[in-house]
Amino acid sequence: MTSVLAYESAYKSACAPTVSSKANPLAYLARSATTSPPPSGAVAGTNCSDCSLHSICMPAHLSATELARLDAIVCSTRLVRRGETLYRAGDKFKSIYAVRVGCFKTVITHRDGHEQVTGFHIAGEPLGLDGVCSDEQNCDAIALEDSKVCVIPFDLLEDLCHDVKAMQQHLHRMMSGEIVRESGLMMMLGTMTAQQRVAAFLLNLSSRMKTRGYSSAEFNLRMTREEIGSYLGLKLETVSRMFSKLQQAGVIDTNGKQVHILDSEKLAGV
Amino acid sequence: MTSVLAYESAYKSACAPTVSSKANPLAYLARSATTSPPPSGAVAGTNCSDCSLHSICMPAHLSATELARLDAIVCSTRLVRRGETLYRAGDKFKSIYAVRVGCFKTVITHRDGHEQVTGFHIAGEPLGLDGVCSDEQNCDAIALEDSKVCVIPFDLLEDLCHDVKAMQQHLHRMMSGEIVRESGLMMMLGTMTAQQRVAAFLLNLSSRMKTRGYSSAEFNLRMTREEIGSYLGLKLETVSRMFSKLQQAGVIDTNGKQVHILDSEKLAGV
DNA sequence: CGTACTCTTGAGCAATATCAAGGGGAGTGG
DNA sequence: CCACTCCCCTTGATATTGCTCAAGAGTACG
Numbered sequence: 001m002t003s004v005l006a007y008e009s010a011y012k013s014a015c016a017p018t019v020s021s022k023a024n025p026l027a028y029l030a031r032s033a034t035t036s037p038p039p040s041g042a043v044a045g046t047n048c049s050d051c052s053l054h055s056i057c058m059p060a061h062l063s064a065t066e067l068a069r070l071d072a073i074v075c076s077t078r079l080v081r082r083g084e085t086l087y088r089a090g091d092k093f094k095s096i097y098a099v100r101v102g103c104f105k106t107v108i109t110h111r112d113g114h115e116q117v118t119g120f121h122i123a124g125e126p127l128g129l130d131g132v133c134s135d136e137q138n139c140d141a142i143a144l145e146d147s148k149v150c151v152i153p154f155d156l157l158e159d160l161c162h163d164v165k166a167m168q169q170h171l172h173r174m175m176s177g178e179i180v181r182e183s184g185l186m187m188m189l190g191t192m193t194a195q196q197r198v199a200a201f202l203l204n205l206s207s208r209m210k211t212r213g214y215s216s217a218e219f220n221l222r223m224t225r226e227e228i229g230s231y232l233g234l235k236l237e238t239v240s241r242m243f244s245k246l247q248q249a250g251v252i253d254t255n256g257k258q259v260h261i262l263d264s265e266k267l268a269g270v
Numbered sequence: 271m272t273s274v275l276a277y278e279s280a281y282k283s284a285c286a287p288t289v290s291s292k293a294n295p296l297a298y299l300a301r302s303a304t305t306s307p308p309p310s311g312a313v314a315g316t317n318c319s320d321c322s323l324h325s326i327c328m329p330a331h332l333s334a335t336e337l338a339r340l341d342a343i344v345c346s347t348r349l350v351r352r353g354e355t356l357y358r359a360g361d362k363f364k365s366i367y368a369v370r371v372g373c374f375k376t377v378i379t380h381r382d383g384h385e386q387v388t389g390f391h392i393a394g395e396p397l398g399l400d401g402v403c404s405d406e407q408n409c410d411a412i413a414l415e416d417s418k419v420c421v422i423p424f425d426l427l428e429d430l431c432h433d434v435k436a437m438q439q440h441l442h443r444m445m446s447g448e449i450v451r452e453s454g455l456m457m458m459l460g461t462m463t464a465q466q467r468v469a470a471f472l473l474n475l476s477s478r479m480k481t482r483g484y485s486s487a488e489f490n491l492r493m494t495r496e497e498i499g500s501y502l503g504l505k506l507e508t509v510s511r512m513f514s515k516l517q518q519a520g521v522i523d524t525n526g527k528q529v530h531i532l533d534s535e536k537l538a539g540v
Numbered sequence: 541c542g543t544a545c546t547c548t549t550g551a552g553c554a555a556t557a558t559c560a561a562g563g564g565g566a567g568t569g570g
Numbered sequence: 571c572c573a574c575t576c577c578c579c580t581t582g583a584t585a586t587t588g589c590t591c592a593a594g595a596g597t598a599c600g
Binding site: 507 | 545546547549
């Protein structure tokens with residue numbers, strides 16, 4: 001049996017250990033994005049320097065000056081309510097995003113109306129990198145719960161990358177990481193059984209939750225069985241059956257969207 | 271039925287219209303790569319400025335000075351014989367590559383020895399972009415026929431990107447394009463039937479051949495049925511059956527590795 | 541000219557999709 | 571606060587697709 005850990009290890013996203021709950025809720029009021037450098041001195045709660053999720057937006061060690069420049073670029077945040085879209089396929093590509101609070105799915109819609117989920121993005125993860133190549137977004141990004149993102153105008157980011165080599169390398173790593181993540185998923189879709197896919201999905205989510213400082217054993221799914229199925233190349237009934245099967249085997253404990261991983265070793269060995 | 275054209279259109283790789291056959295075969299003798307800028311005045315046949323495949327390595331309009339700098343970076347080519355590896359998973363990541371002549375497959379090998387083909391790369395296409403994120407290669411790149419690649423040291427490329435904005439944007443587009451290409455493949459693996467996958471594979475290859483100036487209707491496959499199957503998430507017998515089925519339907523005409531697309535409309539509508 | 545690889549085709553089987561029915565929970569309006 | 575409705579989830583029965591096992595023919599290369 002193919003170990004699902006191969007897929008697991010393919011996702012090397014850097015995330016912050018904890019999510020700050022002290023962020024000012026009024027900070028939701030997005031400041032308008034501008035293509036000219038905004039005034040420095042960002043509003044408390046929306047700047048990068050004290051953001052708990054900074055490790056996704058910036059390389060490890062930046063000088064105070066460089067940090068201030070990043071703050072100046074990431075000048076707005078945006079609130080997206082559950083079910084609303086952050087962007088749609090075909091939208092002009094201007095910015096990439098970092099999920100600050102909440103959870104998104106990205107969906108490709110075919111001409112025949114058929115939809116496929118291409119990814120789930122939780123707090124601390126990048127969004128929109130696929131738009132760079134064609135000047136327009138390739139998929140819809142839809143919030144699975146009330147969420148907040150940082151808006152990073154891509155042209156300004158490229159300018160910053162020009163001046164700060166560490167930033168340039170970080171961006172390249174983020175993009176390359178996205179390529180590796182997807183090739184891991186391809187492997188999964190190409191070679192794994194339904195049970196292995198569901199197991200790999202849960203383990204992947206588990207490790208991402210852990211990186212954020214949450215329990216890796218117990219969490220709530222924000223997506224439906226249908227969305228999971230679309231992502232994994234399975235029908236919703238099959239996903240449901242696999243959940244039941246893993247539960248009967250004593251590997252996990254599920255109750256609707258609540259998931260408790262009882263034996264991650266066994267889950268990885270499915 | 272899902273149209274395979276969605277996958278087709280997802281691949282937006284920029285390729286050159288023709289392949290120069292007048293390149294000096296002796297140019298295969300690779301000059302050693304160096305991390306310090308080599309002397310300018312590159313050997314005829316190995317520099318970028320007169321390479322027919324330049325559109326993959328460089329943005330549309332570069333000044334003579336900028337072109338010279340690119341020539342200076344892409345200082346070596348490498349010959350890889352059929353069956354040999356260009357790089358292996360785990361190798362230290364130093365360079366990206368551009369296929370100049372020939373054809374490669376990229377393969378991920380699992381710990382259990384199971385292999386999966388993650389992509390085929392023909393002349394004019396980039397190779398190795400997935401290594402950026404982790405400082406080491408994530409897959410093996412194996413030549414399917416005697417091939418030649420340009421070696422592009424990534425640190426030098428990043429330096430050039432620093433100075434030439436158009437180059438930076440081009441690199442970002444290449445990487446993002448790789449992300450989009452893979453999400454198209456994911457869609458294929460997740461939603462298409464065996465017949466649709468094979469049809470999409472042929473159409474994709476056809477369009478890439480056309481972009482290179484070859485016939486889009488008739489070409490030789492460099493890969494085996496097993497490699498195609500691995501790439502498409504199918505068994506080799508299934509691939510073979512689908513070829514036969516498409517032939518019976520009068521959509522294609524195959525004889526082993528030789529393929530003739532008789533009705534691309536119908537192929538896309540499968 | 542032989543050997544090893546590759547491709548084709550058939551028969552039976554296992555995994556997953558499809559069709560169908562019913563239960564449970566969250567949000568909404570009375 | 572309760573009842574209603576809509577979604578979402580679960581489970582069963584059946585259909586279909588693609589896989590496995592097997593045999594034999596074609597093809598490339600030393």
